[in-house]
Amino acid sequence: MLSGLAVAVPVLGANLITDIGTLNSTRAPRIFDANNQNRVVGSFFRSGDGEIGFTWAPGEEMVPLTLPGFANSYAIAVNERGRVVGTAYQGTSERMFSWTSSGGIVDLGDGQAIDINVSGVILGSNRVAVNGSFQRQAFVQPTGQARIPIGDLGGGSSFPQALSDNGHVVGASLTENQQQGRRVRFRETRPAC
Amino acid sequence: MLTTAITLGTQNSSAEDVNEAGQLVGYSTVTGEEHAMSWSVSEGVTDLGRLPPEDGFSPGCAFSRAHTVNASGRVAGESQIVKGNLCFHHGFMWTRAGGMVNLGTLEGGVSIADRVNDKGRVFGWSHIDPNNLSILPHVTMWQTAFVIALPDIDLDGTPDIGLLREDPSQLEILSGATRGLLTQLPFLGSAYIPVGAATIPDSDGDGIAELAVLAGRISDSRMLIQIRNLGATPGTRNIRFAEGHTPLGIAAVGDPDGNGIPDLAVLSSRRSDGRGLVEIRNAFGSASTREFWVRTGQQPRKLVAVDDADQNGVAEIAVMSTRNADGRIAVEVLNAAGAPNPRSIWFSGGRTAIDLAAMGDADEDGSTELALLTRRPADNRYIVEVRNAFGAPNTRSFGIRQGYRPLSVLSVGDADGDTVPEFATLSHRDYDARALFEVQNAAGPKNYRTLGLAARLRAGELILLNRPDNSAVYEVLALMTRSNGRILGQSRSVSGAEPSRIYSFSQ
Numbered sequence: 001m002l003s004g005l006a007v008a009v010p011v012l013g014a015n016l017i018t019d020i021g022t023l024n025s026t027r028a029p030r031i032f033d034a035n036n037q038n039r040v041v042g043s044f045f046r047s048g049d050g051e052i053g054f055t056w057a058p059g060e061e062m063v064p065l066t067l068p069g070f071a072n073s074y075a076i077a078v079n080e081r082g083r084v085v086g087t088a089y090q091g092t093s094e095r096m097f098s099w100t101s102s103g104g105i106v107d108l109g110d111g112q113a114i115d116i117n118v119s120g121v122i123l124g125s126n127r128v129a130v131n132g133s134f135q136r137q138a139f140v141q142p143t144g145q146a147r148i149p150i151g152d153l154g155g156g157s158s159f160p161q162a163l164s165d166n167g168h169v170v171g172a173s174l175t176e177n178q179q180q181g182r183r184v185r186f187r188e189t190r191p192a193c
Numbered sequence: 194m195l196t197t198a199i200t201l202g203t204q205n206s207s208a209e210d211v212n213e214a215g216q217l218v219g220y221s222t223v224t225g226e227e228h229a230m231s232w233s234v235s236e237g238v239t240d241l242g243r244l245p246p247e248d249g250f251s252p253g254c255a256f257s258r259a260h261t262v263n264a265s266g267r268v269a270g271e272s273q274i275v276k277g278n279l280c281f282h283h284g285f286m287w288t289r290a291g292g293m294v295n296l297g298t299l300e301g302g303v304s305i306a307d308r309v310n311d312k313g314r315v316f317g318w319s320h321i322d323p324n325n326l327s328i329l330p331h332v333t334m335w336q337t338a339f340v341i342a343l344p345d346i347d348l349d350g351t352p353d354i355g356l357l358r359e360d361p362s363q364l365e366i367l368s369g370a371t372r373g374l375l376t377q378l379p380f381l382g383s384a385y386i387p388v389g390a391a392t393i394p395d396s397d398g399d400g401i402a403e404l405a406v407l408a409g410r411i412s413d414s415r416m417l418i419q420i421r422n423l424g425a426t427p428g429t430r431n432i433r434f435a436e437g438h439t440p441l442g443i444a445a446v447g448d449p450d451g452n453g454i455p456d457l458a459v460l461s462s463r464r465s466d467g468r469g470l471v472e473i474r475n476a477f478g479s480a481s482t483r484e485f486w487v488r489t490g491q492q493p494r495k496l497v498a499v500d501d502a503d504q505n506g507v508a509e510i511a512v513m514s515t516r517n518a519d520g521r522i523a524v525e526v527l528n529a530a531g532a533p534n535p536r537s538i539w540f541s542g543g544r545t546a547i548d549l550a551a552m553g554d555a556d557e558d559g560s561t562e563l564a565l566l567t568r569r570p571a572d573n574r575y576i577v578e579v580r581n582a583f584g585a586p587n588t589r590s591f592g593i594r595q596g597y598r599p600l601s602v603l604s605v606g607d608a609d610g611d612t613v614p615e616f617a618t619l620s621h622r623d624y625d626a627r628a629l630f631e632v633q634n635a636a637g638p639k640n641y642r643t644l645g646l647a648a649r650l651r652a653g654e655l656i657l658l659n660r661p662d663n664s665a666v667y668e669v670l671a672l673m674t675r676s677n678g679r680i681l682g683q684s685r686s687v688s689g690a691e692p693s694r695i696y697s698f699s700q
Binding site: 015016017018019020021022025026027028029030031032033034035036038040042054056059060062068 | 269279294296297298299307308309311312316317318319321329330331332333334335336337338382654672673674675676677678679680693700
């Protein structure tokens with residue numbers, strides 16, 4: 001036997017795979033975000049039902065996230081406190097929602113959710129009709145407060161992409177000279193709330 | 194203001210994610226291929242490469258993309274790999290410490306890694322049926338964990354079981370007698386990724402063994418062994434290694450230099466050229482390091498400790514590697530002290546290496562043996578090949594039943610009492626995805642048995658346990674996960690005579 005070994009010493013590392021499951025998706029799910037408590041958010045696609053948002057965390061069943069009257073939804077972001085935000089949509093209508101394990105789903109009104117930070121500030125955008133066309137207008141919404149418009153770079157539309165925990169926003173905007181052209185990326189450096 | 198164009202030398206690139214440190218990941222074309230890449234101000238552009246082909250050498254499948262990066266710089270994404278003549282996408286995780294690691298799939302052929310959180314958990318999706326891509330993929334979570342057959346930590350007369358994982362970074366010890374929680378010990382910290390671990394005999398006189406964990410530091414990839422007393426006296430000791438190597442595995446090899454101090458063997462891969470290196474050193478005091486380089490042109494895969502095959506009184510090590518030119522598998526065996534007496538054992542060509550285990554002397558010719566688990570891509574059959582580690586090979590081949598896909602092989606001694614050492618494989622069965630053990634003699638009549646494991650659990654690894662009653666009955670344990678993410682160990686006595694036992698670790 002090996003000299004000096006008192007016991008069997010087998011040790012192996014495992015890449016452990018967990019099958020979280022499916023909501024009967026008809027194609028590959030989309031995974032948008034996961035926090036450090038291992039809560040994950042995204043969406044499935046189901047024939048007849050369209051896109052359905054979901055969230056899952058260890059020890060829980062997968063939760064579908066939908067709003068009444070909307071055939072489609074997706075969950076886009078989750079913060080470190082487990083609050084999920086997403087968007088329900090049908091045709092050109094879209095509504096933001098948030099979800100927590102204790103409070104369930106909450107309708108946050110018209111708009112598209114983009115991100116949520118640890119303070120609960122939500123980043124989103126509205127689709128607004130202006131002179132017969134539609135524009136995207138970015139905003140942030142602190143918990144329990146009114147939405148604060150971010151504005152744009154002169155082209156009428158802004159397209160937010162992420163919100164940091166200290167309130168910085170990044171995204172893109174049309175400029176005054178580029179109303180029909182390319183977007184210009186911006187960074188909003190003023191802490192949002 | 195947009196200031197920097199980041200590519201791998203061409204005009205085409207895309208950024209997918211950025212972390213708090215400003216590390217950006219995405220992909221770029223390079224020499225006709227599309228490769229995952231990382232960029233930061235301090236390190237510039239890094240080509241993350243792509244996953245190696247399953248057989249180790251086939252060209253083709255020139256695609257990888259990085260999708261996400263976490264705060265500590267772990268990157269996840271997808272890469273094509275060659276399986277036979279086809280390219281399949283597999284999720285990967287990349288770190289500077291460990292390179293690109295294939296995350297595998299839930300039985301199916303394809304997986305994608307979309308997100309990695311700051312605790313190192315990876316989320317994505319995977320197909321679940323190897324024979325039917327029309328069965329749609331499931332959401333999937335990947336995590337790394339190590340189950341460890343511990344000696345008697347609580348001194349109640351029964352050996353115990355440990356689980357080392359990154360999230361949280363700790364060793365959780367369950368009682369072998371009650372299966373209840375004994376303790377949770379912090380280990381390594383979040384700056385390191387564990388690669389392997391080995392228990393070593395007591396060094397501080399409290400009668401309790403110690404645990405050595407091999408890890409790579411995320412920030413600069415430097416290798417480290419952290420040794421921790423598992424008894425009441427806390428304290429850790431760190432052994433640091435030179436830069437420039439990726440850690441692959443660790444094994445306790447007894448005391449081959451006879452100085453009364455247990456030795457550890459570490460296998461690494463030199464990042465500049467991929468050449469394997471085994472460093473054997475004392476776990477305490479003066480290192481007295483011995484170095485053995487794996488043959489050039491061979492990709493090192495796994496290190497195992499071997500009993501004294503050449504019967505010179507010195508324990509040995511075996512390193513499994515695959516030849517870069519054609520993927521052929523070799524195992525190099527050599528003494529862990531003194532004259533190395535190296536031997537290269539070449540196995541049959543056309544096979545993909547899966548696992549290697551050291552065995553007892555099944556054919557009773559005086560030499561310990563090696564069991565190599567491979568897959569033959571030509572007909573998708575799995576084979577365990579057993580041969581002597583010294584002298585005439587006396588090769589025996591054992592085909593695994595069709596429809597079973599083994600993950601690992603393990604020597605389990607002589608469970609059926611016929612004096613012939615046996616081996617066990619941990620497999621998933623295709624038709625019901627059930628995990629099970631297959632056990633058979635390594636020589637003579639096979640006395641083949643299967644031992645089923647709980648349904649609907651994903652098996653990840655197989656170890657031999659120290660028996661709670663310290664009897665000679667062999668018991669194996671598979672590490673598994675439930676769909677709710679909880680990690681379980683399920684053990685079966687290899688004789689099959691006793692009911693299985695479940696060890697449930699914390700969520």
